[in-house]
Amino acid sequence: MVLTILTFALLPAILLWLYIWQKDPHKEPTWLLIKATLFGVGICIPVSFVEIGIEMLLFGPGGAPSDIFGTGAMAFLVAALPEEAFKLFALWLVLRKNPYFDEHFDGIVYAVCVGLGFAAFENVFYVINEENWLAVAIARSLLAVPGHYAFAILMGYYYSLYHFVDKSPKAAACILLAPVLLHGIYDTLAMSSMVNPYIGGLGFIILVYFCVKMHKLARTRVLAMIAKDKS
Numbered sequence: 380m381v382l383t384i385l386t387f388a389l390l391p392a393i394l395l396w397l398y399i400w401q402k403d404p405h406k407e408p409t410w411l412l413i414k415a416t417l418f419g420v421g422i423c424i425p426v427s428f429v430e431i432g433i434e435m436l437l438f439g440p441g442g443a444p445s446d447i448f449g450t451g452a453m454a455f456l457v458a459a460l461p462e463e464a465f466k467l468f469a470l471w472l473v474l475r476k477n478p479y480f481d482e483h484f485d486g487i488v489y490a491v492c493v494g495l496g497f498a499a500f501e502n503v504f505y506v507i508n509e510e511n512w513l514a515v516a517i518a519r520s521l522l523a524v525p526g527h528y529a530f531a532i533l534m535g536y537y538y539s540l541y542h543f544v545d546k547s548p549k550a551a552a553c554i555l556l557a558p559v560l561l562h563g564i565y566d567t568l569a570m571s572s573m574v575n576p577y578i579g580g581l582g583f584i585i586l587v588y589f590c591v592k593m594h595k596l597a598r599t600r601v602l603a604m605i606a607k608d609k610s
Contacts (some may be wrong), residue, residue: 387513388506390448391490392499392518399491402601404608407479407488415489419496423504426497427541431462433577447567447574454566455559462497463558463586467534469493474538483604486539486559498524522590527563529590532597561593 400412434457437449444450472492474480502519509515537553540607545551568586572579 381507384507384512384516385503387516387520388503389525392495395525395537396492396495399488399528399601402605403418403488404482404605405482407485408536411473411477412488412492413481414498415470415473415492416496418473419466419493419498420470421496422465423497423500424467425462429465430457433457433461444570444573445576447571450570450573451563451567453573454570455492455563458566459559460560463530463555463562466490466493466497466531467555468557470534470538476502480542483539483543483607484601487535487601487604490535491528492530494527494534495524498527501527522569522586524592525594526562529593529597532600533557533561535599536600563587564565565593576591580597 382453386538400406434453437452437456438444444453465503473489473493474486477489479485501523502516505515505519505523506512511522532555536559538552541554542548565586568582568589571582
């Protein structure tokens with residue numbers, strides 16, 4: 380049973396990892412991609428402690444948001460900002476002295492490895508602790524794990540843009556701010572049911588639409604970087 384649960388929890392991240400690897404016209408060394416993925420896994424524990432600390436500061440011990448503004452604060456300040464900041468730190472560690480980081484698409488590849496490493500570990504934690512684990516695994520395979528994949532594409536896109544093309548402060552800021560914005564909106568919609576069931580139902584409908592648009596944006600960024608490397 381445990382093996383079945385782990386398979387369902389890990390498979391979405393593995394499939395997306397293989398998809399972005401297959402898209403890379405000039406493959407990165409496998410050991411570096413594994414290293415980036417493991418860095419994504421490794422930041423999960425420190426991120427969780429930071430998130431607990433911020434949550435206690437905002438809502439007190441055992442507290443929770445009671446309105447849409449509190450839900451937004453939870454989404455952006457407790458989840459999106461710390462998680463994306465740690466992912467960026469892990470990505471920087473992988474790329475700062477990496478001689479193979481020599482093409483625009485490489486930033487996306489390494490960022491996705493970090494993001495999916497994080498998403499895989501997080502998914503195991505959520506799925507294995509649920510009695511109705513199959514429903515949770517299916518829901519997260521359609522929304523949460525692809526969400527981390529899309530956040531990572533934006534981070535990698537702007538990382539490469541800054542590294543190869545545009546050294547402006549705006550491009551540098553977008554490396555973190557773009558994934559935080561997407562992640563924060565995603566989590567605000569996903570957690571809207573904490574306010575009440577009616578807002579939660581509306582939030583879910585908007586969330587599905589948002590995810591469709593987000594993945595279209597992510598796809599355009601992937602194709603743009605592949606095109607830059609071919610030009």
